[in-house]
Amino acid sequence: MDYSPIPDTNKFDTRSLIEEFMAQKRFAVIGASDKTSKYGYKIFKNLRSRGYTIYPVNPRLKEIEGIRCYPRITDIPDKIEVADFVVPPAVTEEVLKECERLKINYVWLQPGSESKKAIDFCYQHNIKVLYNLCVIIDGVEHSSFHYFELH
Numbered sequence: 001m002d003y004s005p006i007p008d009t010n011k012f013d014t015r016s017l018i019e020e021f022m023a024q025k026r027f028a029v030i031g032a033s034d035k036t037s038k039y040g041y042k043i044f045k046n047l048r049s050r051g052y053t054i055y056p057v058n059p060r061l062k063e064i065e066g067i068r069c070y071p072r073i074t075d076i077p078d079k080i081e082v083a084d085f086v087v088p089p090a091v092t093e094e095v096l097k098e099c100e101r102l103k104i105n106y107v108w109l110q111p112g113s114e115s116k117k118a119i120d121f122c123y124q125h126n127i128k129v130l131y132n133l134c135v136i137i138d139g140v141e142h143s144s145f146h147y148f149e150l151h
Contacts, residue, residue: 014130021106021130024081025053028073028104030095031086031113032056034064039110040086047084055080073098082106089115100125 027047032054033040044064048054055078056064059071070076073083073095083099085092085108092113099107100121107122109131122129 017128017130020128021082021108024106026055026078026080027052027082027084028055028057028070028076028080029084029086030057030073031091032058032061032064032069033086034061038086043084043086043110053078073104074102080104082108084108084110085113086110087113089113089118092118093121096121096127100127 029040029044029047031040032044035041040058041064044054044056044067048067054067055076056067056069057071057073057076058064058069061069063069073080080102081104083095083104083106085095087095089112092109093115096107096118105126105128107127107129109118109129111132114131119129119131121127
């Protein structure tokens with residue numbers, strides 16, 4: 001079967017999709033970091049400060065700020081609602097297979113973590129995916145979401 005991915009323009013309402021993502025409560029941050037200069041840390045800190053339950057995923061860390069860090073997404077004992085990726089595309093592509101097995105329905109690919117293969121995988125497996133957007137900038141809570149369109 002020849003498959004063409006659904007482009008991210010004119011096929012769904014980005015604002016509504018972001019609101020749907022941000023209405024979830026439990027986020028896994030794939031590539032979470034304890035280094036304050038890294039986006040993996042900034043995303044972990046930002047989501048946590050907004051009241052989300054965060055499960056950092058990084059095989060090299062035991063914890064971040066007292067929160068247990070899991071080596072793999074499959075090690076998290078609770079049901080994850082959103083997997084937020086802050087890793088290279090090759091890692092994203094592998095972990096997405098685990099997300100599909102775990103029936104994680106929402107995937108946010110931070111800039112730099114996406115690839116055509118990863119995006120196609122999400123569409124082919126009916127996983128809702130956001131990409132070319134940053135959860136810190138674009139993922140403000142839906143009650144105060146401000147949508148800006150660039151021309």
